[in-house]
Ligand code: SF4
């Protein structure tokens with residue numbers, strides 16, 4: 409039986425961590441993820457977990473601690489945001505190349521600079537090529553559910569990659585919402601034990617992360633690339649079992665009113681709630697609006713996403729981080745690339761929004777849909793790389 | 807894949823390498839000629855050597871084998887030519903010269 413509660417997104421993730429009872433938690437605080445180690449420290453003090461709680465002096469060390477612990481044969485977790493993630497950058501790559509299925513709770517916050525503590529996706533988007541799996545959540549419930557699924561996905565034998573469970577800083581991490589929690593025993597049974605084939609503590613000699621010469625390094629990178637492809641199957645398998653066990657359905661993305669959609673948004677995270685309200689309003693006025701909320705960004709479900717967009721006339725990809733490439737954000741780049749092989753490609757624009765906590769309301773989303781309707785009607789795309797909600801002395805595109 | 811390092815060569819395809827290059831046995835650097843890039847070489851002058859054994863523990867690459875309380879010839883497959891042993895030897899029993907290959 410699920411337990412009805414009201415929790416913030418950070419509390420929900422800390423709750424999941426307690427239920428999983430990992431071997432090591434490497435803790436270093438940074439807003440807005442700080443509450444996760446804070447709640448967990450209370451569980452440790454209360455004797456509610458057996459976890460070795462290691463308070464380190466930096467995020468580089470927290471990820472290093474996770475690497476050592478996971479290589480030693482236990483589950484290692486940590487939580488971070490923004491500059492904290494940037495500071496563990498080197499070790500993110502080492503975790504992935506060493507094929508250690510570490511779980512990181514990422515509470516998305518703008519990556520400095522300018523220094524800013526509010527939500528956008530620039531921290532984890534910067535780590536998109538690090539070899540980590542990335543799952544995103546619309547609300548606390550999804551953050552909790554994703555966390556319960558994380559380890560089984562990451563530890564799958566032909567995957568063995570670290571995983572980030574991301575949620576929007578403050579918007580979901582600090583907002584208290586209704587949530588369905590699962591019973592401790594049911595969670596433990598679902599997540600299961602961690603039984604790696606080889607560990608540093610196995611009794612016979614083992615080395616992890618050795619220097620890799622020219623003759624071998626590219627082969628090991630290919631192994632990683634293959635593991636990332638394999639993760640698609642693992643995600644679907646674990647999601648299906650999660651649905652069977654707890655009744656909540658997950659896939660690569662949520663397609664919201666997409667069946668007959670003529671205009672659609674592709675976005676990540678909490679803005680989906682705002683966008684759904686907008687879609688409902690537009691549908692009442694007869695507009696065939698749809699929405700794709702991406703849950704899995706790594707691996708990128710290119711084929712499935714393209715198929716879901718193949719019948720749409722005009723698409724706006726909503727990037728909650730700047731691409732700094734002169735032509736769009738990361739989600740746009742990948743969505744456009746995914747759609748390239750379609751026989752009939754939808755018209756596509758990139759809308760960069762919500763950067764550094766800039767608010768995004770139903771009315772803002774509606775302006776995007778209205779713009780898409782104009783594009784669908786005239787066939788004229790116009791400016792493809794648009795910043796929404798910014799003060800400008802020029803004529804606004806939206 | 808749980809293949810041992812000794813069974814992995816530069817011909818092994820990626821599918822048969824261990825995940826992330828994990829190594830499942832100890833002392834595998836013995837399998838690799840790590841002294842290849844040395845530019846200077848040490849030469850043991852046996853008749854000056856007093857077998858005081860100061861040099862051996864200083865060697866960062868374990869390239870001065872000691873057996874039955876006595877040092878033996880340098881392991882030049884693994885000596886990196888750093889010259890530490892040359893500096894340490896009190897009896898000029900180690901020469902340190904440009905290596906001519
Ligand atoms: S030169 Fe350096 S590596 Fe070589 S034997 Fe002497 S101490 Fe060892």
Ligand code: SF4
Nearest residue numbers: 855856858859861895
């Ligand atoms: S330090 Fe010199 S004298 Fe002493 S054992 Fe080594 S080579 Fe011989």
